Amino acid sequence: MKEREVRRTWMHIDMDMFYAAVEIRDNPSLKKKPVAVGDNTMITTTNYIARKYGVKSAMPGFIGRKLCPHLVFIKPNYPKYRQASDQFKRILAIYDPKLESVGLDEANLDLTDYLVDNKMDNDLGKIFIAQKIREQIFMDMGMTASAGIACNKMLAKICSELNKPNGQTYMYNDEVEILKFMMDLPVRKIPGVGKVNEHILSGLNIYSCKDLVEKATEVYVTFTEYAFQFLVKSALGMARVMHEKEEGVVAQRSMGVSCTFRPIHRYNQFREKLFRLAAELESRAHQNKVMGKTLVLEFKSFKFETKIKSMTFPHYLYSQNQFKKYGILLLNQAWPIEAIRLMGLRLSNMRDRRKDKGVKVCPEVQINDADLIEPPGGPDGNQQETQDQGDGGNNQEEDKIVFSDTMHHPSNDQNNANLDDEGIEDPEIEQKHDEENMKHAKEKLFKQKYGPGEKKKKKIKGEKEILSENSRSIQSWNNVPRFHMDKIMGKSEKEKRQERVQKILKKQNQRGIESFMNESDKYLSKSDHFVKQFEELSKIKNKNDGINNCRQIRNKLKKKEERQQKDIDSGMFGVPKSFKPI
DNA sequence: ATACATACC
């Protein structure tokens, strides 16, 4: 990554309580009432009156009602919000045609070009233009928005939160200002640092961005290179300054559907859900004119544990029958499964169907009785009941109805008639592709059962050093911070790392750290201090020390979690004990 | 390539 870049201007703009605002606009009598968009199970948005009662988004509706008995619930109307969102984005596109949207109510704009073209590339111009955009939104839509203006996306986003609702915050493009601001900022405010990573950092006694920079060595040893760079750079207020995508169209990488229901456990029920999802996924894939090579089946158990089965095929899939047929393979692979409350089906490894005349396309397959045979393991996932009891007993029939109801070939769909002229190959080839896909799948399943015939050579993976431009977050650690001591024990590895530390300091963060040091006036020399700390840590020759350190942190986290669990169990937060599933 | 975890709205 380059050095700190302060010459560009980004604005992050965010509609205030978007869904609720749309509803209030359409029904002004709601204006003075506490409003929640959502239902009894989940609230998606609330207005500021409801927020005064502590009713917030992502809160179950029944708790919201408890906190605020006269809360007005409104059923979400997503098409309406999408329409409003389009209008919002049309206004923004005047200022940056390449704007990046985040959900329906947020966007990142690179205002640099607009400001330069209009000879407004100065502090006043930037403040003025953000004001103007917000006014235009208010005039056209009757809704307010909040904005943050700064030299990069991350800072702009953080700033947009500071003056809500109907306000804006401008951050000067000045390194000292930025560092001053960042130092007191809790790490959680870094977009990409969520609950878990906040937790892990707290285990290292890191709470503010200042802590993060001061304890960079610990972070370096605890996290991967990639995450380390992300965290330290973010703490210094550095983030990407260029657009993620070159031109217009966003290349969506995966597409999926899922639904939540009362727990089910019978094979027939599973298959029924799968078939519904397949039909839904087909229509989505169709609308977006995409096909995909990888199919992912997701289950969420009654205990809220998520399981995933996925398979990549040699040929592209696009129709519900394909999703059903290959989805069954995934289902059978996972069977038996304990009772679940959610199932999802996702297509990834996607391509645009229209552009792929010569591409390998899986044919419209037929589903026959053989595909509907239950796998070994019985009709129940983990239950002992007999099949005739409960609401799932008659599912064989239900499946057939659902199946035939929704089954149709894409070519029957008038909207998409043109697709088939371009995308589909002749039936013989299609047949061949289906056979190849099946063969592929069977080989996979066989290998999985009996093990691979030949061991693959293990590839030595180079560590990811470059922070990808569109990355937002550090990802999973299995809930436990990993000490990578084993990696740095090897002499050459250690040397390499020390070199990297020097390099990071000299080439990337030096200016940032320098300013930081001047501010805090705590250290004599930036790199000396850093390297010294690193050497101290590297002295831990015994791997067990590293593991013990890791254990300490893990125990800390565990205890904290237990305490929180106790609070929940004891009925704090107004959450009934029965709320936690088993 | 597969499975899983985290994050964001």
Added chain:
DNA sequence: TACTGGTATGTAT
């Protein structure tokens, strides 16, 4: 009674 759903992407194996 009752804690979403969709997309993206890092990490481990």
